[in-house]
Amino acid sequence: METPDARQYEALSVESAAVVRRESAWQRVKRNWSVRIGGAVLVVLLLVALIAPFLGTVDPTLFDAASRDLLPGQAGEITTLEGETVKHSFLMGSDSFGRDIYSRVVYGTRVSLIVGVATALLALAFGIVLGLSAGYLRWLDGILMRVMDGIMAIPAILIAISLVAMWKGSLLTVVIAIAIPEIPRVTRLVRSLVLTIREEPYVEAALSLGTPTWKIMFSHILPNTVAPLVVQGTYICAAGILTEAILSFLGVGLPPDIPTWGNVMAEGRAQFNEYPHNIFFPGIFLAATVLAVNILGDGLRDTLDPKMAKRV
């Protein structure tokens, strides 16, 4: 007989290694510096969005003809909805209507975060349902994936701007229009995960016990797709924030009086030569936010989904 247990021992140690790794997944995430930095910036932005009214802002839609085109830091006055004129210091200057750019940028954080998160959730929800269906219902696979290929052949921005143009810009239509071109990527990811996982022994075991298909899909397969989907979700969130800003900037997004970073920049375009800060201040916020989400995504990818980290 061969010396017995070298192989057995190896199998055992591999198994226990797997157990250890699973236990420490959350701890690894917490230790990762990308997650810490990206997460910290996002927490700050979230706070800014939540307590926007208490950050020395005024109503972002208020304007005052006497305070047009102020430079950053200049003092001026602004008329409230009640018709009172109050003194106000324009930290980031004012636009050509006399609106406070600082207030508009701070309130714009709300729109960007809502759009980013909502887009990611919507795209994930549809992508999960479609991907599970394609991966599990083989008759649906061919046709569904061809449709996804078709959507992916149309550049995302074009889908988003034509949809918003058709529906007229509101928060809901903008989110849907940005989410639709992201759905195929999630679908493909979920489908490929399902095709791998459905070959696993525990799925076979569940099948042989007579577990219904829907239950296998949602309680055996779906939980194992969580890590890659969280990572994918952060990237969609970043892309969603960017696309919303682009739509607003091009004038096809949310109506111009709503304070979004893209709208502030669009308003600043005409006077860029004299007042470049009208574009730079919201631009800095936008870039910082997207950067934070991307860094968080990279950190999550490295810790939660090492296989994907290896691929790129």
Place this chain on the structure above:
Amino acid sequence: MYAFLARRLLATIPVLAIVAVLVFLMLRLTPGDPAAILAGDAANTEQIAQIRAGLGLDRPVPVQFMIWLGNMLSGDLGESFYYKMKVTALIGQRIEPTLSLAALTIAIAVLTAVPLGVLAAWRFGGWFDRALMGFAVMGFSVPVFVLAYILIWIVSLKLGWLPVQGYRRIADGFGPWLQHLILPSITLSVIYIALIARVTRASVLETLGEDYIRTARAKGLREARVLVRHALANAAVPIATIIGIGIALLIGGVVVTESVYAIPGLGRLTVDAVLARDFPTIQGVILLFSLFYVLINLLVDLSYVILDPRIRY
């Protein structure tokens, strides 16, 4: 090879068909009478009736689709009510700036990103590698229009080196053409460089671990030759793939960049058409961009044969 070419060409047909159905449905799902939408706000009842008859809008939807598809395939993309001309003629007028911008951007991106990616992989974990990966994350995060304004502000307004906006046809001279196009191309290439450099680095990193690299070094080849002839050559397929996939990103960027730099190309046309709700033009541009994307990726697939002689279709 020819059999593969035929098969690959055939495989693009379903994708393009789906694109056609989606674009067709886009208009039908818009609230309102499609004929009235296509005719534009200023049209009279006679014009609307004419369009309705031409599109067969009184017939069942599948028949409508066949009529529409027939028109598209015969090169009739309809008439733009906003520009008062055929959409095909309109696209013909606007295509040169966009092709110029795209070509220059791809050239800049590939020529910078590939060497940078190879260097980063060569010095894996070193300061250059870290800096490049940092730049890649930044490149994905700084929106193209913010970058455009930063560059305009520094290069055109503060330094006065280049014109701020506009476009000169290449027929008017190469110098002015390049002067007007170089800044937009650099702007647009940043995200593309980030994408290609990342994949080049990952791909070269993988080949650098192969046995034949050790062999090549052991037989005393110069490091440059090892990197280019052995590592990069074997890493070429994923790089070609990402260049193809990145075209979608590029097209999205073209729309924004042309708007910021006031370049009268297809991207600017798209935005103007959307703002004017000029549906025939929107449809035409989307179909054209998608066709372009599919064709580029077809070319990428074919390039595998050259890049990797083991691939025989």
